[in-house]
Amino acid sequence: MQNKPLILAHRGFSGKYPENTMLSFEKAYEYGADGVELDVQLSKDGIPMIIHDSAVDRTTNGSGKISDLSLKEIRFLNAAATFTQFGKQTIPTLEEYFEWVQNKRFITNIELKTYEDEYEGIEQKVIQLINQYDMAEKIVLSSFNYQTIARVKTLAPRLKCGFLTIDYQTLEQAKEFIPDLLIEQLTLNVPSRLIDYAEALGVEYLHPNYRSFSPDTAKQITDRGLGINIWTVNEESDMQQLLTDNVNSIITNYPDRLKSVMNKEKA
Ligand code: G3P
Ligand code: MG
DSSP: OOOOOEEEEETTTTTTSOTTSHHHHHHHHHTTOSEEEEEEEEOTTOOEEEOSSSBSTTTSSOOSBGGGSOHHHHHTSOTTTTOSSSOOOOOOBHHHHHHHHTTSSOEEEEEEOOSSOOOTTHHHHHHHHHHHTTOGGGEEEEESOHHHHHHHHHHOTTSEEEEEOOOHHHHHHHGGGOTTSOHHHHTTSSHHHHHHHHHHHTOOEEEOBGGGOOHHHHHHHHHTTOEEEEBOOOSHHHHHHHHTSOOSEEEESOHHHHHHHHHHHHO
8 A cells, every 4th residue: 555645845835935934834734734844054153043045145135154144143134035925034943943843743854954064063953952842753854964964863863864865957056065975875876875874874764856766766765664755846747656656755845736636646
C-alpha cells in the first residue's frame, strides 16, 4: 500500500503569502498542511532567525547581511515589503515560531542555512530551543551542509535529520557557496554513497530536489531504510507523479494545491 505523503508548506504557504513569516505559517496550518519547512540563520547577536537568504534585501525593505544586523535592527524590517496587501510582517525568531507551534500537531522541518556562513554554534542554539519547547518529536533538521548535520547528530543523536540534495541546474548556481561538498552526492548522482554516509551518521532522511529524482532513486533510498522528503514541488503533474512514489513528505509552496491533488487521487 502506498503511504500518503505529508504536506509540508515550503517557507510556510509561500505561494500566496510572504515567505518565512508567521502569516505564512499560520496560513499553512489553516489550509491543512501537516507542517512547514523554514530556514534558519543567526543574527549578529546570535539569535536564530527565520529567513531564507543570508541578506535581508530580497524579502524586506532593508539591506545588509543577517549576520551584520542585531535582533533589534532586524525587527524594524518589513518582511512583507514586496506585498502590499498584508501589512507589516516581521522576520520571526525561531523562538517566536516555537511559542506559536508548540501545542499544535504540526511538523517543522528546520533547514539550517549554513552553506554561505557557517554560523558557529547554530546547531547548539537550535537544539537548546527545541529542548526548551519540548519539540523534538515534531522536528526534522536538514541542511545542504552535511557537517552541520554531523554536528547535530553528535549533540543530539535522537533528533531526526535529513541531507538535502539538489539538481544540476541549482548546483551550477550554488557551486561557489558549497565548494567542499561532493557534487555527485549533492545531485544524487551516486545515491549509494550518500546513503552510506547517512547510515554512518544515523541520519534518517534524504531531501532530494524533485528534478533529480526518479522511482529508481526512491527505491534505492527506501530499500536502505531511509525516508524521503522531497522539494519543492509546485506543479500538479509533478505532485501526481510523486504520489505514486514512496515519499514521506512533499515540500511545496502550494499546500492547498497538493491537498486538492491528493483528494482527487482518493476519489
Ligand atoms: O528544504 C528544501 C528547500 O527549502 C531547500 O532550498 O533554497 O528553498 O531553502 P531553499
Ligand atoms: Mg529551505
